[in-house]
Amino acid sequence: MDNITKMMVINSSKVLPSDVVIKLYESNADVMIKETCFGVMVSGERAVVDKLLSETRKMDPYGIFIKERGFAPGEPNRCRATRRGGARPGFHVLETEERILPQIAEGLRAIDKGEIPRQKMKKKKLELEKLKEIIEKAEVS
Amino acid sequence: MKVFIYPTNSLILSDLVERFGHEPLAVMQEISKRVSNPGLDSPPMNITPEDPKIGLKYAAVEVPSGVRGRMALNGPLISKAEAAIIVRDPVVSFGCMGCARTNELVNFLIRAKKIPILDLDYPSSEEEAKEFVFKISQFLKSLGQGEKK
Numbered sequence: 001m002d003n004i005t006k007m008m009v010i011n012s013s014k015v016l017p018s019d020v021v022i023k024l025y026e027s028n029a030d031v032m033i034k035e036t037c038f039g040v041m042v043s044g045e046r047a048v049v050d051k052l053l054s055e056t057r058k059m060d061p062y063g064i065f066i067k068e069r070g071f072a073p074g075e076p077n078r079c080r081a082t083r084r085g086g087a088r089p090g091f092h093v094l095e096t097e098e099r100i101l102p103q104i105a106e107g108l109r110a111i112d113k114g115e116i117p118r119q120k121m122k123k124k125k126l127e128l129e130k131l132k133e134i135i136e137k138a139e140v141s
Numbered sequence: 142m143k144v145f146i147y148p149t150n151s152l153i154l155s156d157l158v159e160r161f162g163h164e165p166l167a168v169m170q171e172i173s174k175r176v177s178n179p180g181l182d183s184p185p186m187n188i189t190p191e192d193p194k195i196g197l198k199y200a201a202v203e204v205p206s207g208v209r210g211r212m213a214l215n216g217p218l219i220s221k222a223e224a225a226i227i228v229r230d231p232v233v234s235f236g237c238m239g240c241a242r243t244n245e246l247v248n249f250l251i252r253a254k255k256i257p258i259l260d261l262d263y264p265s266s267e268e269e270a271k272e273f274v275f276k277i278s279q280f281l282k283s284l285g286q287g288e289k290k
Contacts (some may be wrong), residue, residue, distance in 0.1 A: 006175065009152055051255065066157040068165075070172030070186075077176070077184035090150055093233045097152045103267050104153055107274030108160075117271040 047127025
């Protein structure tokens, strides 16, 4: 039996982690659920967890992001309560990416609407001749 | 298809790859294999002295054991990869959370594999985010029908 843990990071204006937890409990699936400050962690058999989370994501497809987690919820070697605080491994990536989740959600919305984004203009590097000119002007003044 | 992601524990890349019907190859899967036994030899991630030996497959013996230990996690993912999405110079890979040499080696090995690769930068505005998601979706569609887990 292949057991996995997945974390749902919720960055939504419509759904709260508590709403998701209630929805997960309603499913009556054989999984372990833990509500956290960033969302929810769900642990159980791979097929069950995958199916359950893809159903739950429908609550807000643009506000719920899912990734696998190496450690089970409450793992004593990982839990900050037993490690006397501090950032847990993986926190910094989550913190960095959490800030851009609203923008990613906009990107997903745009794809569903069929929008094709404009290609960003690439900045040209400063040409050598131009740099020489700048240096010469600076020397004169 | 199995798509390697870099940064290897990225939430956004892992989510997008799965959303568009492919299987993300993330470091969490490797860690999960190590920490699912009842007793751990070397908590929290159970990187034991055996792992730098496994890393010898990817880096020479003079290379620091930290690099080889990390490669014991990343190496199996690279060997399974059929495509890759790479974010260039992610901020989180700088400093004590990352290892510059391992990151270089991972990027080199994935490029040496000659598989389809998409290089991106993390978006800093809404327009860039739209382009970021669009490029990923087009890349994953171009890989063909995804193999769902």
